[in-house]
Amino acid sequence: MAGKVVLHYFDGRGRMESVRWLLTAAGVEFEEEHLLKREQYLKLLSDGDLMFQQVPMVEMDGMKLVQTKAILSYIAEKYNLHGKDIKERVMINMYSEGLFDQMExxxxxxxxxxxxxxxxxDAIQTKAKERYLPVFEKALSGASHLxxxxxxxxxxxxLECSLMLEEKHPEILSGFPNIKSFQGRMKxxxxxxxxxQPGSKRKPQPDGTYLKTVMEVLDFKLPL
Incomplete structure (x- = not known):
């Protein structure tokens, strides 16, 4: 497994999906070890692989990386996806944080x-239209990238967030032509x-099987 990037998470989107998207953008091939049984999670714990007893965890460059934003930051820095200087980086971080809030x-x-x-x-749609999407619509006015x-x-x-929003509210980008155009170019x-494309490593929308697996592996009950 030396040199390979391996993702340890459930067979679903969750907090790992943005990692999949970013590795794809960077052109990095990766493998996945899906957590299907609680015993797998307990073994990661007993082996000391989960610093804060949480997944996702990514094996990369001889490290076992945890905490989603730290993982994403490492990938972005390594593959020159984090701006050319500190001023670009802080803008990228601000935009990213807003998108994480919406996707969460x-x-x-x-x-x-x-x-x-x-x-x-309804709350997702309202916040998207009133708080988040206007920011990106303005940023993309006359610009190819953020x-x-x-x-x-x-x-x-x-791109990831806009597609997720459309899955729940198909017409949500109708009032945001710059974002829709950007989405088309990126796709x-x-x-x-x-x-x-079907059959890729992009995960589908979570279903009952995903929910059941997460609850069993982490041993928790609804409501959260």
Missing amino acids: MIMYLPFTPADNLPAKL VGGKLSCADVYL QLPAFSKFL
Whole structure:
């Protein structure tokens, strides 16, 4: 396994999906060890592989990386997806943090009781339209990318986030033509075009099987 990038997580999106997207943008091949049984998670714990007793965990460059944002930051820095200087980097980080906030709302939907789901979906749409999407629509006015005129990790997260939003609210980008145009351009890039095809390592929307596996492996019960 030396030299290989190995992702340790569930067979689903969750907090690992942005890592998959960013590795794809960087052109890095990776393998996955899916957590399907609690015993696998307990072994990672007993082996000392999980610094804070949490996944995701990524084996890369002889390290066992944990904490999602730290993993993403390492990949972005290594593959020149984090801006050319400190001013570009802070802009990229600000955009990224906003996108993480939006995506986290969607990420928790599978764990939402059915009677609360309509309100959660409405909240996602409202915040997207009023808080997050206007920021990116403005940033992309007359620009090909969010920062510095070249691909950064923030662009990758915006593509991921915009597609996630459309899965829940198909017409949500109708009032944001710059984002929709950006999304179209990004989807044409060879790496992303391949990643968006059936059979790729992109994960589908979480279903009941994913929810059941996560709950069994981590040994918790709803409500969270």
